[in-house]
Amino acid sequence: MVYNETDNDGYCFTGYCNASCQIVVKVDNCHSFKQCDNVSPPKKNGEVWKVSNCVTGSCHDGNVTYHDIQCPTSKPVVCANNFPAVEVTDEDGCCPHYECQCICYGWGDPHYVTFDGTYYDFQGNCSYWLMKEISPKYNFSAMIDDTYCGDGLSCPQSITIFYQSYKIFITQDDINGNFTNQISVNDKPVSLAYQNKDFRLITTGIETVLVIPNIQAKITFSGLIFGIYLPYSDFGGNTQGQCGTCDNNRTDDCRLPSGKIDPSCPDMAHEWRANTSHCERVPPTPTPQPDVCNTTMCEIIKSSLFEACHTKIGYGPFVEACEFDMCHMHIQHIGCSSLQAYADACAEAGICIDWRTATDGICDYHCQSPKVYRACGPQVESTCESWYNNKFIFAVSEFSKMTEMELEGCFCPNGTRLLSSTSNECVPSCEICQLANGTWKLPNSIWTEGCQECTCEEDTFHVVCRNISCPAQPPLSCDQEGQVMVTDTVGCCEEKKCVCNVTTCPDMPICPVGYTVELTTGTCFPNAACVIQKDVCVFQNNVYQVGDVVPMKKPCDNCICSKNTDVSSGFNIVECQPTPCDTHCPLGYDYQTVAGQCCGKCLQTSCVVVLSNVTKTLQPGTIWTPADNSCVRFECVKIATQFVTVEAKTVCPPYDPEECISGTEMIAPDGCCPLCILKGNACNMSTTTMYLESQGCKSKEPVNVTSCSGACGTITFYSPTMRSLQHTCSLLPGVATSERIVQLSCPDNTGDQLSLHPTLTTASASRQNALCQAPVQWQAPTSNHVDAGDEAKTKTSICFGQLCNEHELIGP
Numbered sequence: 139m140v141y142n143e144t145d146n147d148g149y150c151f152t153g154y155c156n157a158s159c160q161i162v163v164k165v166d167n168c169h170s171f172k173q174c175d176n177v178s179p180p181k182k183n184g185e186v187w188k189v190s191n192c193v194t195g196s197c198h199d200g201n202v203t204y205h206d207i208q209c210p211t212s213k214p215v216v217c218a219n220n221f222p223a224v225e226v227t228d229e230d231g232c233c234p235h236y237e238c239q240c241i242c243y244g245w246g247d248p249h250y251v252t253f254d255g256t257y258y259d260f261q262g263n264c265s266y267w268l269m270k271e272i273s274p275k276y277n278f279s280a281m282i283d284d285t286y287c288g289d290g291l292s293c294p295q296s297i298t299i300f301y302q303s304y305k306i307f308i309t310q311d312d313i314n315g316n317f318t319n320q321i322s323v324n325d326k327p328v329s330l331a332y333q334n335k336d337f338r339l340i341t342t343g344i345e346t347v348l349v350i351p352n353i354q355a356k357i358t359f360s361g362l363i364f365g366i367y368l369p370y371s372d373f374g375g376n377t378q379g380q381c382g383t384c385d386n387n388r389t390d391d392c393r394l395p396s397g398k399i400d401p402s403c404p405d406m407a408h409e410w411r412a413n414t415s416h417c418e419r420v421p422p423t424p425t426p427q428p429d430v431c432n433t434t435m436c437e438i439i440k441s442s443l444f445e446a447c448h449t450k451i452g453y454g455p456f457v458e459a460c461e462f463d464m465c466h467m468h469i470q471h472i473g474c475s476s477l478q479a480y481a482d483a484c485a486e487a488g489i490c491i492d493w494r495t496a497t498d499g500i501c502d503y504h505c506q507s508p509k510v511y512r513a514c515g516p517q518v519e520s521t522c523e524s525w526y527n528n529k530f531i532f533a534v535s536e537f538s539k540m541t542e543m544e545l546e547g548c549f550c551p552n553g554t555r556l557l558s559s560t561s562n563e564c565v566p567s568c569e570i571c572q573l574a575n576g577t578w579k580l581p582n583s584i585w586t587e588g589c590q591e592c593t594c595e596e597d598t599f600h601v602v603c604r605n606i607s608c609p610a611q612p613p614l615s616c617d618q619e620g621q622v623m624v625t626d627t628v629g630c631c632e633e634k635k636c637v638c639n640v641t642t643c644p645d646m647p648i649c650p651v652g653y654t655v656e657l658t659t660g661t662c663f664p665n666a667a668c669v670i671q672k673d674v675c676v677f678q679n680n681v682y683q684v685g686d687v688v689p690m691k692k693p694c695d696n697c698i699c700s701k702n703t704d705v706s707s708g709f710n711i712v713e714c715q716p717t718p719c720d721t722h723c724p725l726g727y728d729y730q731t732v733a734g735q736c737c738g739k740c741l742q743t744s745c746v747v748v749l750s751n752v753t754k755t756l757q758p759g760t761i762w763t764p765a766d767n768s769c770v771r772f773e774c775v776k777i778a779t780q781f782v783t784v785e786a787k788t789v790c791p792p793y794d795p796e797e798c799i800s801g802t803e804m805i806a807p808d809g810c811c812p813l814c815i816l817k818g819n820a821c822n823m824s825t826t827t828m829y830l831e832s833q834g835c836k837s838k839e840p841v842n843v844t845s846c847s848g849a850c851g852t853i854t855f856y857s858p859t860m861r862s863l864q865h866t867c868s869l870l871p872g873v874a875t876s877e878r879i880v881q882l883s884c885p886d887n888t889g890d891q892l893s894l895h896p897t898l899t900t901a902s903a904s905r906q907n908a909l910c911q912a913p914v915q916w917q918a919p920t921s922n923h924v925d926a927g928d929e930a931k932t933k934t935s936i937c938f939g940q941l942c943n944e945h946e947l948i949g950p
Contacts, residue, residue: 142184144168152184172200191231209233218386219255220452222487226371240368241486242269242381245479247291247467248284248362249459250407252382256391257455258403259462260380261292265412267379268297269366275376276353277302280366281412282380291467297359301337301350308346310361317361319346329560331518331530338537340517340530342547343505345482347517351536358482362475365482380407435473436460438496439480447484447491456480474501481546490514490544505548508564514544521556522568570594571601589630606630620662638662652676652709675699675710688712694736726755726781745774745783756783768809789826835884 140153140161150168153161171183174197181187181197189195192207209232215223217238225234240253251257261284268280279300287293296309307322319341321328330346332339337350345360356367366381375385382391382403390399392406400406438444439453439460447453460476474497481493492513494501503511518530518541531538550556550564557563561576570578571594579585581596590603608631616623616636624637639662649655649668657664675682682688682699690697690712697714704711719737721729726746731738745756749764756762756774758781763771769788774781790811795803798814806813827840 171198173197174200174202177202188230191227192233207232212236215386217255218388219251219253220454221255221483222450226369237370237374238384238386240370240373240377240384241365241483243363243365243479243483244268244282244294245363246293246459246463246472246475247287248294249455249462249476250380250403251455252380252388252391252403253368253377253384254382254386254388254391255452255455256382256388256403257458258407259459260404260407261286262408263292266407267410267412268364269368269377269379269381271373272376272378272383276372278350278353278355280357280379280381282364293362294359294364297357297364299348299357301353301355304336306337306339306348308348308357308359310346310359317344319343321346331526331559333529333537338530338541340541342515342517342519342545342549343509344503344547345545347541347545349537349540351540354540356486356540358486360478360482363479363482365486367486380410431461431465431468433461433464433473435497435500436464436476438477438493441496443493443496444480444484444491447480447487447489450487450489451480451483453480456483471500477501485514485543485545488543490546494546503546503548506562508551508554509548509562510551511546512549513546515547515549517541517543517545519549519556521559522565522570522572523558526559569599571599573601608632618661620660651679652681670708673701673710675712676707677712682712684710690714693717725753742779742781745772745781747772747783763809769811771808787828789828791826838881 140155142150142152144150150166152164152166154164156162173183174181174185177195177197181195181202183197183199186194186196189204192209194205194207196203196205212225212235215236215238217223219238219241221239221241223236223238225236227234242251242253244250247259247261249257249259263284263286265281265283268282270279271277277300281298281300282294283296283298284292285295296307298308299306303324305324307325309320311318311320319330321330321332321339321341323332323339328339330339330341336352337348340347345358345363348357349355353372354369356365358365358367368377368384370384370386373384375383377384378393378395383393392400392403394400394406394409400409436457439457444453456476456479459479460473463472463476477493477497478501481491484491490513494503494511494513505511516531520527520531554564554566555568557565557570557572557578558576563576563578565578570580571583572578579592579594579601581594581599583594585592586606587603589606591606592601592603594600595602606629611634614623614634614636618636620638620642621636622639623634625632625634627633643663644666646655646666647668652671652674653668654671655666656669657666659665671681673684675684675686675688677688684699684701686699688697688699692714694717695714696717697712700711700713702711702713703709717736721738723729723740726742726744727740728743729738730741744758747754747756747762752764754762754772756772758774758776761771761773769790771786771788773784773786775784776782788808788810793812793814795814797816799817802815804813805811825842827842
């Protein structure tokens, strides 16, 4: 009925809508109708009203009639996003009809599926608007924060929901392998579950769920995966952002903020940066052709494991995203996010699937102990807190209707229950005593807290604590040296005890030489005393060990610290013995004492000549000729303190008896060389080569020594023994001599190369008829040895016959 009026002239006009939706007007004579007073409030005649969602009432002349609303048959709807259409009631809440769901979700690096089912990939490093209202109606929007997660790819990091005056921030932190949800409302952290008059926040340990009943909105977030679920009736045709426009038409999904449609959704997605985000756009790089990769995990989505979900949720985008990730990230577990995203979509459709067990451990989720993973669990886990259970589980409300489906998460093991909403304790029974520190005790348990002994009462489950009683202490006496009495707290009780006062510790004694400090254990301090050292000698304030040499004033005593002990002093005795002297001297030396010294020395007193068959000692000035060799003469010469053996060897001139005057053959007076008077009147000169020695020094080269003889039987020769020219002539001695300087080589410079620097002088003598007395001299060095370069002088003589002339002989 559209209207029912009168013209006040007796006519009534009635208008109503027929089955063809046309208004039919009926005019009748007016007559009096009764109103319906039997309903509250009373209804006028002809009034129609709604009794319940599907029943109407009408008043006709005082009678009330009830009618069921006839609903048209609901027609199926095909949804572009491949999600099944849901049956909802009209605004009057009576007649049902089908409408699509506005579902947008993203995962991985990241992959997006718009409200209408368009799939695209987008890598960004900024904050972007996932969804905003085109025409503000509910003041509702959602923003995603993407960040680079490797190889130029990006991943969702957090999601922020704006609703009315609320800002709800959801993220997930990885702390030592344990993922922890971090949620704040208007920048203030909150613990889950959380609920106010407008929304509820819950978590299963893996997934965080936000529900807003007034607009039938649901938002989920689990690290790399997000989902936005909105009713088409409230948001159809009124969304924009990276999730596109929810109008069951994919052609306008890539809507720009200007309202224009971009042919590329990835390009569109970049334009939805949040106003607070200032990020440079990175040009997309051409996707390289991936190497042959293993996408076996992606086949799980298409397998019979998810078969129950295939008819409700299309899996194409999830498989495509999984294969992309597996071939580009080269990380074995990267495909898990695609499987989880598809499993979440199935769970929202009421199909819970235990899918992680099919991945050979690759996608296993490890919960923080003592909780364990469960593929299908309640969105709100029961606790031992009754207020919590009543509010979030047992109370029937719009909140509970939106959180009925099961989700995967971390839950207490079977047979246990969560102690409280803020703890991670699982208890076998709620009939326990809960402690202030979050722990719990079983009934009749006894424990100590501080200085109290506490008990969990069995009947009331209350904690009752009593002060700990302290035992009586027996009398204590601190009468030892250095002891004082103090009161100490041991545990919860006071206890008297004796302690040592270190300030009264006596100084250590200073012990005399030969004594040491000996410590013995005392009550507080060690007892110190000077005790004599064992096995030591003390002499002139010095300590010597047994066997040590002890220096004494008498230099000729040899003193040591003996093993014998002096009974009176207690120290060992110093025993002395005269220093032993070696008086044995080698041949040619005599032992002689030295003033001021303990022992004398062996001093040389004679020369020693050692031949192969005889050893001979010669006193200074003594000349000795071996019996078997008359051509060698040894003489002992003392030069300063040195005794030098001089060896002289005679080299005989050539001797031919055939050239001798018969009867003149003879041996030289020294018994060495045979001599004779040569035939003829010529004066003959011969040269003998010998080495000259003096004081251990020897001529570097042989020295030529000349001799001469005349027809008159005269002989002149050099005698090494006499160190002069000897004459046998009676008529004419040698009259011409020359002086040569011979360089000697001495042991001090053994191996030195010495050169001969002769200095020639001439000595002349007049011819005499007396004995041959030509002057011949031997000049020895005046020092005790002949140094390298020193010169020994010899003189040679040339003897002539009666008619010899004077010559000068120069040796080599």
